[in-house]
Amino acid sequence: MARNVSIVLQDTADALPIIEAIKSDNPDAEVQNMPSLVRIEAPGKLVIKRDSVSERIGRDWDVQEIQLSMVTLSGNIDEDDDQFVISWQ
Amino acid sequence: MSIQIKGLSLEPRRQTYSHIARRFGEDRPATRYEEATYDIQAVTNFHYRPIYAPEYEIHDPSRTAINMADWYVFKDPRQFYYGTYNMSRASMNETIDRHFKMVDERGLLDQIDAGWMQKVRDYLIPMRHYEWGANMNNILICDYGYGTQITSAAAFCAMDRLGMAQYISRLGLAIDGNTGEALEQGRTDWVEAPYWQATRHAVEDSFVIQDWFETFVAQNLALDGVMHPLVFGEFDAASQSHNAMGITLITQFMTDWFKDNNRWVDAVVKAAAAESSDNKKLLSGWFKTWRGRAEEAAAPVAGHVLGDQAGAALKTVLDQLDARAGQLGLED
Numbered sequence A: 001m002a003r004n005v006s007i008v009l010q011d012t013a014d015a016l017p018i019i020e021a022i023k024s025d026n027p028d029a030e031v032q033n034m035p036s037l038v039r040i041e042a043p044g045k046l047v048i049k050r051d052s053v054s055e056r057i058g059r060d061w062d063v064q065e066i067q068l069s070m071v072t073l074s075g076n077i078d079e080d081d082d083q084f085v086i087s088w089q
Numbered sequence B: 001m002s003i004q005i006k007g008l009s010l011e012p013r014r015q016t017y018s019h020i021a022r023r024f025g026e027d028r029p030a031t032r033y034e035e036a037t038y039d040i041q042a043v044t045n046f047h048y049r050p051i052y053a054p055e056y057e058i059h060d061p062s063r064t065a066i067n068m069a070d071w072y073v074f075k076d077p078r079q080f081y082y083g084t085y086n087m088s089r090a091s092m093n094e095t096i097d098r099h100f101k102m103v104d105e106r107g108l109l110d111q112i113d114a115g116w117m118q119k120v121r122d123y124l125i126p127m128r129h130y131e132w133g134a135n136m137n138n139i140l141i142c143d144y145g146y147g148t149q150i151t152s153a154a155a156f157c158a159m160d161r162l163g164m165a166q167y168i169s170r171l172g173l174a175i176d177g178n179t180g181e182a183l184e185q186g187r188t189d190w191v192e193a194p195y196w197q198a199t200r201h202a203v204e205d206s207f208v209i210q211d212w213f214e215t216f217v218a219q220n221l222a223l224d225g226v227m228h229p230l231v232f233g234e235f236d237a238a239s240q241s242h243n244a245m246g247i248t249l250i251t252q253f254m255t256d257w258f259k260d261n262n263r264w265v266d267a268v269v270k271a272a273a274a275e276s277s278d279n280k281k282l283l284s285g286w287f288k289t290w291r292g293r294a295e296e297a298a299a300p301v302a303g304h305v306l307g308d309q310a311g312a313a314l315k316t317v318l319d320q321l322d323a324r325a326g327q328l329g330l331e332d
Helices: A016-025 A050-057 A063-068 B018-024 B032-037 B082-105 B114-123 B127-144 B148-175 B181-192 B194-207 B212-242 B245-250 B252-275 B277-327
Strands: A004-010 A030-034 A037-043 A045-049 A070-074 A076-079 A083-087
Touching: A004 A016, A004 A045, A004 A083, A016 A037, A016 A045, A016 A050, A037 A045, A045 A050, A063 A070, A063 A083, B018 B032, B032 B082, B032 B148, B082 B148, B082 B245, B082 B252, B114 B148, B114 B181, B114 B212, B114 B277, B127 B148, B127 B181, B127 B194, B127 B212, B148 B181, B148 B212, B148 B245, B148 B252, B181 B194, B194 B212, B194 B277, B212 B245, B212 B252, B212 B277, B245 B252, B252 B277
Parallel strands: none
Antiparallel strands: A004 A037, A004 A070, A030 A037, A045 A083, A076 A083
16 A cells, blocks of 8 residues: 555645645545644555646636645645656666 | 644535535535536526517527537636636736837837738738627627526636737737727728628628527637638748747737637537437537638638738647547537
8 A cells, every 4th residue: 555645735726726736636535624624645656637627717827836735745846837746766 | 731722623504505516416525617617507587588489488409400418518627717717817917018118128019010010900800800709709608598508608718718818909009109090990990891891791691690609609619610720820930031020929819719718619619519419410510611601701802911822820829720620529
């Protein structure tokens, strides 16, 4: 069993499409709602894809925009123009 | 001693408005676009019929021949509500303001060949009247249209058109040294110059279309689909050999806007055509009529500006428009 990785996002209108995108791209992810925060955990790996978020917000989403909603995370990050991947390496 | 702060989680009784929860079949947090758009249209308990058209209710889906089981399938891919619309346009406006400043500082308008400058006055300044016409038409769609997805986006589109007319006015004032002479001449050209009369005729005829969905197809698909790529695309490409970089910078808003607006126009036409074969027939018929009018309207302007290159430029533009209509499901 792989160790869990996690990301915590603010529970805001801006983060809503990111959370939706994570849920649909990562079927193993478990979402916990906390007061004003949303914690998402998954075994081994979490992927946040630019295309999935862009589709939901109706404009081109820059992967760096995730910084505006992110509170914390655990795992190693691999970030490029198209996706933001959290995993243990 | 360590202090543990305990968080108490309060589950909200509902995640969104009831009408939004009913529409999506679940009580989940909704986006602002969804909350500001879906099922906002007033549908019942109208007291008085309009005295100028007593055969209709004040909001009446039968004002168009297009039939829809649900008027909320026209999702705007840009998801514009007041907030997102303003943010998007404010950043576009900032760019153009910078361009105006740069054009002014470097004297880019003075570098344009004198002969071509006259052409710019001939083709670009009168376009403010075309944009004003497009503003009128989109306000009409907002007024008589049905379903907030169409009417609110049409209101945004109408404001864009007014904004573009103002950019053209601002360019006119920059050209004539703030005397307003270029704008006066532009109006005279729009009303009197022979090469503008077919366009003016088409625009004025579009004002008296009775069906607002036909207005939508005529203005936003057919007329814009020819005039915008011709004036801001083909004419602009031709102007590069005449040192007209300044004009390109100032009209960049129009080229950016055209791409942006088409995403919405395409989504609306595609959804209406996909609803039924009757809709498809109506839309195809309207498109055919107004594409013809747009071609007639554009030909003399293209001829005046591009001379013997006009035919090729017009063909490029029309081929693009026809390919787009094909993708939207319209038939010949």
